[in-house]
Amino acid sequence: MDAATRARFDARAHIVKAMAHPTRLFIVDELSRSERCVCELAEMVGADMSTVSKHLSILKNAGIVSAQKRGSQVFYSLYTPCVLNFLSCVEAVLEENLEEQKKAIS
Amino acid sequence: MDAATRARFDARAHIVKAMAHPTRLFIVDELSRSERCVCELAEMVGADMSTVSKHLSILKNAGIVSAQKRGSQVFYSLYTPCVLNFLSCVEAVLEENLEEQKKAIS
DNA sequence: TGGTTATTTTGCCATATCGCCATGATTGTG
DNA sequence: CACAATCATGGCGATATGGCAAAATAACCA
Numbered sequence: 001m002d003a004a005t006r007a008r009f010d011a012r013a014h015i016v017k018a019m020a021h022p023t024r025l026f027i028v029d030e031l032s033r034s035e036r037c038v039c040e041l042a043e044m045v046g047a048d049m050s051t052v053s054k055h056l057s058i059l060k061n062a063g064i065v066s067a068q069k070r071g072s073q074v075f076y077s078l079y080t081p082c083v084l085n086f087l088s089c090v091e092a093v094l095e096e097n098l099e100e101q102k103k104a105i106s
Numbered sequence: 107m108d109a110a111t112r113a114r115f116d117a118r119a120h121i122v123k124a125m126a127h128p129t130r131l132f133i134v135d136e137l138s139r140s141e142r143c144v145c146e147l148a149e150m151v152g153a154d155m156s157t158v159s160k161h162l163s164i165l166k167n168a169g170i171v172s173a174q175k176r177g178s179q180v181f182y183s184l185y186t187p188c189v190l191n192f193l194s195c196v197e198a199v200l201e202e203n204l205e206e207q208k209k210a211i212s
Numbered sequence: 213t214g215g216t217t218a219t220t221t222t223g224c225c226a227t228a229t230c231g232c233c234a235t236g237a238t239t240g241t242g
Numbered sequence: 243c244a245c246a247a248t249c250a251t252g253g254c255g256a257t258a259t260g261g262c263a264a265a266a267t268a269a270c271c272a
Contacts, residue, residue, distance in 0.1 A: 001132060001152055009128035009135075015196045020126035021230085022115035026107060029115075038249060046107055051231050053249055063203035072239045072248050080202055082195045089192040090121045096186055097169035127260085144219060157261050159220055178218050178269045 018062030019083065023047065024055050027076075031065060032084055035077035124168030125189065129153065130161050133182075137171060138190055141183035 001009075019025060023045055030036060030044065038056065042049040056076055059065040066079040078084075107115075125131060129151055136142060136150065144162065148155040162182055165171040172185040184190075 001150060005132070006128065009132045011200055012131050012193070012196050013126060013128040015199050016122065016131065017126040020119060020123040022112065022119040023230095025118050025122065026111070026115045039247085044107060048232055049249070050233080050251080054231085054251085057250075063199055063206065069238095069249095074249065080199045082198045086192050086195040087118070089188045090118050092188045093121050093169055093186045094117055100169065129260095145217090154262055155219070156221080156263080160260080163220080175219095175268095180219065 015062050015064070018058050018064055019086070021055065023052070024059055025087070027052075027055060027059065028064065028078065028083060028087070031076060031078045032081070035068075035075045037073040037075050039073070041076070121168045121170070124164050124170055125192070127161065129158070130165055131193070133158075133161060133165065134170065134184065134189060134193070137182060137184045138187070141174075141181045143179040143181050145179065147182070 019028065026045060027041055030041065036044075038049055038053055041056070042052040045052055056065065056067070060067055060076075060079075064078070064080055064083055065076050068075045068077070125134065132151060133147055136147065142150075144155055144159055147162070148158040151158055162171065162173070166173055166182075166185075170184070170186055170189055171182050174181050174183070
């Protein structure tokens with residue numbers, strides 16, 4: 001694997017990593033329905049606001065969500081809606097795994 | 107976020123995490139072309155075979171690849187081809203980010 | 213059986229990630 | 243101006259991850 005290839009997969013991994021956390025997946029799922037401010041998400045997730053803020057900065061840095069400041073609050077929304085296909089694939093893998101487990105049991 | 111919701115997103119994150127590494131993305135990409143044994147992949151990646159083996163076990167555990175032993179070697183192949191859509195989405199996010207950077211510069 | 217190759221597993225260490233707390237910055241309100 | 247609310251950031255301890263090297267397995271061949 002040469003340096004250029006390495007760089008290409010590093011860039012991809014950076015994006016995938018940004019979604020590789022249950023809380024961040026929850027946030028993406030929620031933002032697919034409507035935009036939300038940090039405090040709303042913190043309330044839903046049940047974590048400290050600073051924690052959620054950090055998760056959001058990771059998603060934003062990866063170009064998955066975007067932020068818009070209105071008054072004292074910052075509203076986040078999905079910037080790249082294609083991540084929803086992404087998630088439906090994850091769902092498909094899950095289904096497949098469940099099928100596999102059933103077969104293994106029977 | 108109640109316990110059931112938490113569990114659902116944990117399961118999703120488990121799958122996304124399995125792909126959240128440049129080497130594992132490279133492996134998935136390679137396996138999308140043809141099946142490969144561990145030593146071939148280790149050679150391509152340029153890492154220790156034990157390291158590649160561990161990456162493969164993570165992918166297998168997530169239900170993304172499957173292993174088939176033939177003789178003394180183990181051939182891995184893509185078990186859930188839908189992850190390719192997954193990756194094309196990642197690619198789309200990358201494109202989008204590049205566009206954004208261009209706009210920011212100009 | 214003994215030796216060789218392919219693979220997995222385990223141990224260990226370096227590094228990265230996570231989540232809370234405390235702090236600082238910005239904005240809205242009285 | 244003082245004060246409260248919303249966010250972002252830096253620090254810190256706990257935990258998870260990544261990679262190599264060595265040991266354990268498994269298959270193959272002489």
